[in-house]
Amino acid sequence: MKQEYTFIVDRTPSYVRIQEELPSFAGICADFQGLNGAVGRVLLVCDTNTAAIARKILGKEERPRCVLPAGETAKTWASVEAILRAGQEAGLGRDGLFIGVGGGVVSDLTAFAASIYMRGASLCLVSTSLLGMVDAAVGGKTGFDLGGLKNLAGTFYPAPLIYMPLDSLVSLPPPEWKSGMGELIKTAILDDTGALLGQLRLLGSDPLDGMDPAGRERLFVAIAGSVGIKGRIVEADPRETGAERMRLNLGHTFAHALESAAGLGQVSHGEAVAWGLVCACELGYALGLTPLDRVEAIDGLLRDRSYETRVPHPFLTAPGKLEAFMRALDGDKKKKAGDLRFIVPLAKGVTAVSAKDIAADLVERIMRGEH
Amino acid sequence: MKQEYTFIVDRTPSYVRIQEELPSFAGICADFQGLNGAVGRVLLVCDTNTAAIARKILGKEERPRCVLPAGETAKTWASVEAILRAGQEAGLGRDGLFIGVGGGVVSDLTAFAASIYMRGASLCLVSTSLLGMVDAAVGGKTGFDLGGLKNLAGTFYPAPLIYMPLDSLVSLPPPEWKSGMGELIKTAILDDTGALLGQLRLLGSDPLDGMDPAGRERLFVAIAGSVGIKGRIVEADPRETGAERMRLNLGHTFAHALESAAGLGQVSHGEAVAWGLVCACELGYALGLTPLDRVEAIDGLLRDRSYETRVPHPFLTAPGKLEAFMRALDGDKKKKAGDLRFIVPLAKGVTAVSAKDIAADLVERIMRGEH
Numbered sequence: 001m002k003q004e005y006t007f008i009v010d011r012t013p014s015y016v017r018i019q020e021e022l023p024s025f026a027g028i029c030a031d032f033q034g035l036n037g038a039v040g041r042v043l044l045v046c047d048t049n050t051a052a053i054a055r056k057i058l059g060k061e062e063r064p065r066c067v068l069p070a071g072e073t074a075k076t077w078a079s080v081e082a083i084l085r086a087g088q089e090a091g092l093g094r095d096g097l098f099i100g101v102g103g104g105v106v107s108d109l110t111a112f113a114a115s116i117y118m119r120g121a122s123l124c125l126v127s128t129s130l131l132g133m134v135d136a137a138v139g140g141k142t143g144f145d146l147g148g149l150k151n152l153a154g155t156f157y158p159a160p161l162i163y164m165p166l167d168s169l170v171s172l173p174p175p176e177w178k179s180g181m182g183e184l185i186k187t188a189i190l191d192d193t194g195a196l197l198g199q200l201r202l203l204g205s206d207p208l209d210g211m212d213p214a215g216r217e218r219l220f221v222a223i224a225g226s227v228g229i230k231g232r233i234v235e236a237d238p239r240e241t242g243a244e245r246m247r248l249n250l251g252h253t254f255a256h257a258l259e260s261a262a263g264l265g266q267v268s269h270g271e272a273v274a275w276g277l278v279c280a281c282e283l284g285y286a287l288g289l290t291p292l293d294r295v296e297a298i299d300g301l302l303r304d305r306s307y308e309t310r311v312p313h314p315f316l317t318a319p320g321k322l323e324a325f326m327r328a329l330d331g332d333k334k335k336k337a338g339d340l341r342f343i344v345p346l347a348k349g350v351t352a353v354s355a356k357d358i359a360a361d362l363v364e365r366i367m368r369g370e371h
Numbered sequence: 372m373k374q375e376y377t378f379i380v381d382r383t384p385s386y387v388r389i390q391e392e393l394p395s396f397a398g399i400c401a402d403f404q405g406l407n408g409a410v411g412r413v414l415l416v417c418d419t420n421t422a423a424i425a426r427k428i429l430g431k432e433e434r435p436r437c438v439l440p441a442g443e444t445a446k447t448w449a450s451v452e453a454i455l456r457a458g459q460e461a462g463l464g465r466d467g468l469f470i471g472v473g474g475g476v477v478s479d480l481t482a483f484a485a486s487i488y489m490r491g492a493s494l495c496l497v498s499t500s501l502l503g504m505v506d507a508a509v510g511g512k513t514g515f516d517l518g519g520l521k522n523l524a525g526t527f528y529p530a531p532l533i534y535m536p537l538d539s540l541v542s543l544p545p546p547e548w549k550s551g552m553g554e555l556i557k558t559a560i561l562d563d564t565g566a567l568l569g570q571l572r573l574l575g576s577d578p579l580d581g582m583d584p585a586g587r588e589r590l591f592v593a594i595a596g597s598v599g600i601k602g603r604i605v606e607a608d609p610r611e612t613g614a615e616r617m618r619l620n621l622g623h624t625f626a627h628a629l630e631s632a633a634g635l636g637q638v639s640h641g642e643a644v645a646w647g648l649v650c651a652c653e654l655g656y657a658l659g660l661t662p663l664d665r666v667e668a669i670d671g672l673l674r675d676r677s678y679e680t681r682v683p684h685p686f687l688t689a690p691g692k693l694e695a696f697m698r699a700l701d702g703d704k705k706k707k708a709g710d711l712r713f714i715v716p717l718a719k720g721v722t723a724v725s726a727k728d729i730a731a732d733l734v735e736r737i738m739r740g741e742h
Contacts, residue, residue, distance in 0.1 A: 077448060081517070088518050116487075119514065119525045120610075143490065146452070147459050154490045155526065239491075 001166075001217065003224040007231040009140050009158035010238040016138060016231070018164045018224050022053065023126065025061045032097060032124055032161055040095035040122070043087050045110040047074065050102040050128050053168055057101060057126065064090040068106065072265035075105050075144045077153075083113035087121070097122040103129030103176065104136035104269065108151070112142035115157035124161040128168035130180025131270050134187060134226040137162050139234040139248075145264055149331060150256050156239055164227070166220060169208040175268055177207045181305060182270030186277060187226045189298060190250050192349035196225045205305050243352060250343040250350050251276030253332055260328035262315040274307040277345075282311060282366050284344030287358070291347050298345065312369050326364060372537075372588065374595040378602040380511050380529035381609040387509060387602070389535040389595050393424065394497065396432045403468060403495060403532055411466035411493070414458050416481040418445065421473040421499050424539055428472060428497065435461040439477065443636035446476050446515045448524075454484035458492070468493040474500030474547065475507035475640065479522070483513035486528035495532040499539035501551025502641050505558060505597040508533050510605040510619075516635055520702060521627050527610055535598070537591060540579040546639055548578045552676060553641030557648060558597045560669060561621045563720035567596045576676050614723060621714040621721050622647030624703055631699035633686040645678040648716075653682060653737050655715030658729070662718050669716065683740050697735060 005016040015035060017023075023031075029039050042063055046054040047070040054065055066086035068079045087096060098121060100110025107125050114123040127137040143154025169177075188196040199222045204215050211219065230248065237244035254276035259267055267275075281298050284290030302309050316322045332340065341352040342363075365371045376387040386406060388394075394402075400410050413434055417425040418441040425436060437457035439450045458467060469492060471481025478496050485494040498508040514525020540548075559567040570593045575586050582590065601619065608615035625647035630638055638646075652669050655661030673680050687693045703711065712723040713734075736742045 077452065081448065084524055085518055088520065088523060116514075116524045116526055118523065119512065119527055141490065143487075147456055149459065152459060152489065153455055153487045155487055156490055 001220045003220075003227075005228060005231055007138065007158075007235050009234055010156065012140075012158050012160060014138070014140070014158045014160055014162065014231075016162045016164065016227060018133075018166075018220070018227065020166050022057055022165045022167055023163045025058050025063070028057070028099060028124060028126075028161070028163070032122070035160055036122065038095060039097050041090055041092045042097045042099060043083075043090045043092055044099050044101060045083055045086075045106060045113075046101040047071075047103075047106050050106065050168075052171075053126075053128050054101040068109065070105075072105060072145070072269070075109060075264075077144060077146070079109050080113050080116075080144055083110060084117055087113070087117055092117070092121060094118045094121060097124060099124045099126065101126045101128060103127070103132040107132050107136040108142050108154075109144060111140075111157050111159060112144060112154060115142055115155040120157075123157065123159045124163075125159045126163045126165065126168070128165070129172055129176050130169060130223070131176065131183055131268075132180075133164040133223055134180060134230070135183045135269075137164065138227055138230050140238065148260060148264065149328075150259060150264065158238075164223065166208065166216070166223075169219075171209075172207055174207055175271075178205075178305070178307070179268035179270030181205065182268075182272075182274035182277075182307065184222060184226050185301060185305075186250050186273050187229050187248075189277065189345055190247050190343070190350045191229050194348055196222065196229065199225060201301070246341060246352055247343055247350055250345070251280050253329065253340070253342055254279040256332055257325050257328035258313060258315065260331070261321055261325035267315065271307060274302050274305075275309065275313055278302065278309045278311060279366065280342065280344050282371065283342055283353075283358075283363065284346075286362060286366065286371055287344065287353060289351060289353070290345045294345055294347055312367055316367070322367060325367065329363070372591045374591075374598075376599060376602055378509065378529075378606050380605055381527060383511075383529050383531060385509070385511070385529045385531055385533065385602075387533045387535065387598060389504075389537075389591070389598065391537050393428055393536045393538055394534045396429050396434070399428070399470060399495060399497075399532070399534070403493070406531055407493065409466060410468050412461055412463045413468045413470060414454075414461045414463055415470050415472060416454055416457075416477060416484075417472040418442075418474075418477050421477065421539075424497075424499055425472040439480065441476075443476060443516070443640070446480060446635075448515060448517065450480050451484050451487075451515055454481060455488055458484070458488055463488070463492060465489045465492060468495060470495045470497065472497045472499060474498070474503040478503050478507040479513050479525075480515060482511075482528050482530060483515060483525060486513055486526040491528075494528065494530045495534075496530045497534045497536065497539070499536070500543055500547050501540060501594070502547065502554055502639075503551075504535045504594055505551060505601070506554045506640075508535065509598055509601050511609065519631060519635065521630060521635065529609075535594065537579065537587070537594075540590075542580075543578055545578055546642075549576075549676070549678070550639035550641030552576065553639075553643075553645035553648075553678065555593060555597050556672060556676075557621050557644050558600050558619075560648065560716055561618050561714070561721045562600050565719055567593065567600065570596060572672070617712060617723055618714055618721055621716070622651050624700065624711070624713055625650040627703055628696050628699035629684060629686065631702070632692055632696035638686065642678060645673050645676075646680065646684055649673065649680045649682060650737065651713065651715050653742065654713055654724075654729075654734065655717075657733060657737065657742055658715065658724060660722060660724070661716045665716055665718055683738055687738070693738060696738065700734070 140158030143151035511529030
């Protein structure tokens with residue numbers, strides 16, 4: 001199985017290879033040379049979880065590696081600086097190539113570091129987690145957390161070459177699996193055609209190593225479908241200046257506020273997104289936009305896969321937590337200026353609702369479970 | 372006196388106002404609104420030297436300010452983080468406006484912080500030093516120093532609105548004046564028409580407060596001329612991918628290596644550039660490209676203004692310093708990969724010489740004063 005896409009993001013072609021096996025180091029260099037003409041010195045970036053995968057990619061090649069601590073709590077400037085210094089020590093020039101081997105955090109950090117190294121070096125991503133494949137690797141958003149806010153600092157820097165090797169999912173821990181599946185469900189819901197949602201229903205919730213060949217193929221089709229949907233949305237609105245890319249934020253306004261209020265890294269991104277989908281459904285239903293059967297279908301899909309669907313979220317029932325959540329929501333509001341929009345599901349696809357058209361206390365009442 | 376330019380840098384219009392007085396806060400907001408339609412929340416960024424100027428701009432307006440330590444040694448991530456956190460505390464959203472009030476360091480830091488704040492916020496620069504006006508403010512290069520290397524990290528992020536108020540030069544300390552004049556001389560040398568060089572010869576070397584109205588006007592004309600030359604070069608080659616923008620690096624390969632070897636902040640940027648011009652002349656002469664009368668004219672101009680023109684530079688005669696210089700030059704080589712070129716003066720204008728076409732030890736021999 002192999003699926004290849006080329007998306008044009010901000011005039012930059014981004015070539016995506018979804019395939020069975022890990023790419024080899026020689027294969028990456030050959031592909032990159034084919035796309036960009038030349039490869040300078042190379043630095044591999046991974047985390048403690050993906051160091052073994054990076055080693056497999058290298059095989060007998062000896063190349064400098066930068067190994068970061070794993071997890072969302074490592075998504076800091078200290079990690080970015082570690083990458084930049086490793087690049088400098090490895091003698092990378094402006095034509096140097098940063099290869100990020102890992103999930104969403106490694107992808108975001110490596111891409112950010114490459115985007116500012118000597119004002120922009122070369123970049124390749126090997127996405128090794130389900131969340132990374134369906135979320136971080138495609139679309140050019142890079143960044144890290146600062147001052148308790150997710151991705152307060154970042155750039156737009158689409159990777160020209162991205163691999164998504166299914167084999168790297170074999171060792172994926174179940175929580176990361178669940179996290180990725182949350183984003184996959186989100187993408188399926190915002191897709192107007194409903195095709196991906198149908199494919200997802202056929203999908204088991206086991207990690208890859210428990211899958212038979214047919215299940216593996218269904219997963220492949222779902223990942224490829226999700227990447228295709230996201231890529232086309234990003235092509236249409238690369239810097240989220242229009243209405244198109246905003247749709248990808250379905251569930252994310254609630255998810256980011258939950259992640260911040262719970263403490264970054266306490267709830268995985270995809271699980272927060274899954275919970276955010278429930279909130280988006282409740283809000284859409286209260287506004288008369290999301291039909292009850294759609295609410296129930298989404299709720300059922302999430303409950304079947306053991307996502308937290310309770311509102312208020314158990315993390316927010318402790319003293320002060322709901323207030324922290326509302327403050328974080330307010331921070332998101334500022335982030336998007338007067339322009340905050342909630343994305344809510346329709347019978348098919350989604351729509352955006354301006355916060356101005358929602359009663360000021362409706363969201364808080366929903367969060368309190370009073371609605 | 373007033374001169375206005377609009378340069379199109381990387382599809383982004385950059386509007387430059389060279390004028391007598393400091394702009395007022397209300398004036399800045401009105402100008403920005405005229406260009407961009409709306410102004411969100413605002414953060415003023417300055418350093419301990421320009422805090423008084425920032426206060427004058429604000430007048431009776433109360434707005435949040437971020438005051439950085441002054442000087443090249445503050446051109447670090449810590450300063451960038453201080454700006455980002457101040458922006459967050461001041462509640463700036465994606466439409467927030469960062470106003471950098473200061474010389475080259477404040478310009479570079481504020482522009483870098485704005486470029487990564489929520490993946491790109493709004494930016495205005497009030498350039499208050501001669502070096503800032505003729506160098507940092509125009510052209511979109513942002514960055515900070517890391518691992519002992521100048522601007523190892525940075526982005527391209529042209530400011531859409533830039534003020535250059537002559538009045539801010541009144542209190543400029545003489546060393547900063549000399550630093551700015553070094554860049555001004557460089558720009559005059561690379562200009563094929565020779566017009567700016569003629570204007571510079573008429574210019575006194577006093578700080579602004581010692582100038583009569585005629586001297587002040589000559590300075591105005593020289594700054595405007597320099598900004599015009601740089602702006603047109605940057606328009607033609609915004610990201611230094613072609614041969615055009617490279618010309619601006621006249622003297623800089625040597626200057627950056629001197630700054631690094633001497634320790635960042637030990638030699639001012641413009642004085643290092645002036646010394647780099649001497650080196651470029653010696654190299655060009657050794658290669659038979661720079662005529663002797665041109666070498667002598669540039670040397671004379673620099674000596675008249677008391678720049679260090681001795682080769683080897685006194686900073687490089689201490690044990691180990693020349694080796695550090697050659698290593699830094701090698702780092703610059705890596706930065707530009709196989710593509711390092713030295714810019715050397717011709718009878719008029721300049722030309723680029725590939726390092727490959729220069730005997731390996733020629734540069735080192737010149738640096739030792741053995742040539």
